[in-house]
Amino acid sequence: MQASHSFTDSPGGSSGNSFTDLLTAANGQARQLEEDGVLSLALPLTGGDPLLLLPHLEPSGGDGFRFLWDGAPGLCIAAAGRTNSLELSGPRRFELAQRFASASLSRLATTNAGPPLARPRVLLAFAFFDAPLRSEPGSVPGVQAVLPRWQLSRQGQHCWLRLQRPIGGGVTPRQLAEELWERARRLEQLVEQAEEPGWSELGGIGLRWSAPWQGSYRFAVAEALSKVEAGELKKVVLAVRQELQLDTAPDPLALLAPLRRHQGGSCRFLWQQGPGSALIGASPERLLTVRQGQLRSDALAGTAPAGDQAAALLHSSKDRHEHELVVDTITAVLARAGLTPRRPRHPRLARHGQLVHLHTPITAALAQHQPLTIAAALHPTPAVAGLPRREAMAWLRSLEPFERGHYAAPIGWIDSAGDADLRVAIRSGTLRGDRLELTAGAGLVRGSTVERELAEVALKLGVLQQQLDLPAQASSRSIV
Numbered sequence: 001m002q003a004s005h006s007f008t009d010s011p012g013g014s015s016g017n018s019f020t021d022l023l024t025a026a027n028g029q030a031r032q033l034e035e036d037g038v039l040s041l042a043l044p045l046t047g048g049d050p051l052l053l054l055p056h057l058e059p060s061g062g063d064g065f066r067f068l069w070d071g072a073p074g075l076c077i078a079a080a081g082r083t084n085s086l087e088l089s090g091p092r093r094f095e096l097a098q099r100f101a102s103a104s105l106s107r108l109a110t111t112n113a114g115p116p117l118a119r120p121r122v123l124l125a126f127a128f129f130d131a132p133l134r135s136e137p138g139s140v141p142g143v144q145a146v147l148p149r150w151q152l153s154r155q156g157q158h159c160w161l162r163l164q165r166p167i168g169g170g171v172t173p174r175q176l177a178e179e180l181w182e183r184a185r186r187l188e189q190l191v192e193q194a195e196e197p198g199w200s201e202l203g204g205i206g207l208r209w210s211a212p213w214q215g216s217y218r219f220a221v222a223e224a225l226s227k228v229e230a231g232e233l234k235k236v237v238l239a240v241r242q243e244l245q246l247d248t249a250p251d252p253l254a255l256l257a258p259l260r261r262h263q264g265g266s267c268r269f270l271w272q273q274g275p276g277s278a279l280i281g282a283s284p285e286r287l288l289t290v291r292q293g294q295l296r297s298d299a300l301a302g303t304a305p306a307g308d309q310a311a312a313l314l315h316s317s318k319d320r321h322e323h324e325l326v327v328d329t330i331t332a333v334l335a336r337a338g339l340t341p342r343r344p345r346h347p348r349l350a351r352h353g354q355l356v357h358l359h360t361p362i363t364a365a366l367a368q369h370q371p372l373t374i375a376a377a378l379h380p381t382p383a384v385a386g387l388p389r390r391e392a393m394a395w396l397r398s399l400e401p402f403e404r405g406h407y408a409a410p411i412g413w414i415d416s417a418g419d420a421d422l423r424v425a426i427r428s429g430t431l432r433g434d435r436l437e438l439t440a441g442a443g444l445v446r447g448s449t450v451e452r453e454l455a456e457v458a459l460k461l462g463v464l465q466q467q468l469d470l471p472a473q474a475s476s477r478s479i480v
Helices: 019-031 050-056 093-106 173-193 214-229 252-262 310-315 317-336 371-378 389-399 450-467
Strands: 038-046 066-070 076-088 121-126 143-155 158-165 207-210 235-246 267-274 277-283 286-291 294-305 348-352 355-365 410-415 420-424 428-432 435-444
Touching (some): 019 038, 019 173, 050 066, 050 173, 050 252, 066 252, 093 143, 093 410, 214 235, 214 389, 214 435, 252 267, 267 420, 286 371, 310 317, 310 348
Antiparallel strands (some): 066 076, 235 435, 286 420, 348 355, 428 435
């Protein structure tokens, strides 16, 4: 990808985007600012991969926040630094996150120039539960929401860079225009000189040891199945967490790069609050997407390895039953919210990397509803929790010997036009230095067996480990 040769005149190679134009827009937008308002400026760029350019977005002396939404070849977003943020726990977290997003985006002084991909966005990461069981260092709050300082968005061949900062306290519109202009110039020079970090060219990361998990999971599955057989639960999705020690403390982007190669049908994501910890993953499951008032949610349940066994999913009574529980619940939730959901009569097979799932898309007109109001009603779906929901979640607290944190919770964004995308954070892990915690789950219904669910979770963990380009086994010198 070539940068514009007339960059000193116009980033992105467009004569309509000179620095004079940018400064004029900045001054005009600043005059519209109300108290607590934020100036939001954007420029088109020529080329550049948000995943590779994210390290160059981080503000000097910043707070360490980084976000990546890698839907390539669809929408890809990189963001760094906080302009406004929210962090809280409790049963009203979806409502308060919606208020924060609406307020933050409505206070921006910006123009409508640019395509939808360039819109300002509030970034969101929820926890599975309303609040952690114990407040301690490293615990994940019920929701974190961020209006980022820098946002780099790309779709197809179109790329836009956005800077958002409050004016005042010595910060002027001209300073913001200059800051955006210089950063855009620097990014295009990096693309032209091919100085982006070569994550895909890094050698494999070694594995020193992996903690055993099968024994405790076998016991928990047997206990959960007894509740299903007794009729206390129709379904419960029991997760396991595997801890790996790597031979180095990698940049989380180095782990995400191979997921783009192996998980092309999924949305790769990064949520990094600071240098100490990062959530990474590749989600095949959409909690909800809103585009121009149309909502879509995915029912994704029933798993098999890609290959000869995949077609058997469509004829498996156990998997079809598990899948229909999810479809029926999502459609019922949307109907209770006042929407009119539509769905195909039969599921289809959806391949994500080396795994195949039963998949049913469910659509509806959003009407006057807000995205996070519907998300609050949908989360958690039976695909990641169980039925009845309240009883299943209580048993998850009892049977899983770890905090789920971000696992199987919504992650995504809302933009200034009300469009939104929230994925379910499965196929995910948390990186803490040289420790990587991978989490995966399996749905238990009547007909499930301990050995089959153990095999499904082992398959999911093994596939994720392989697709992160990690070795399947620790070295012989390590304790496994």
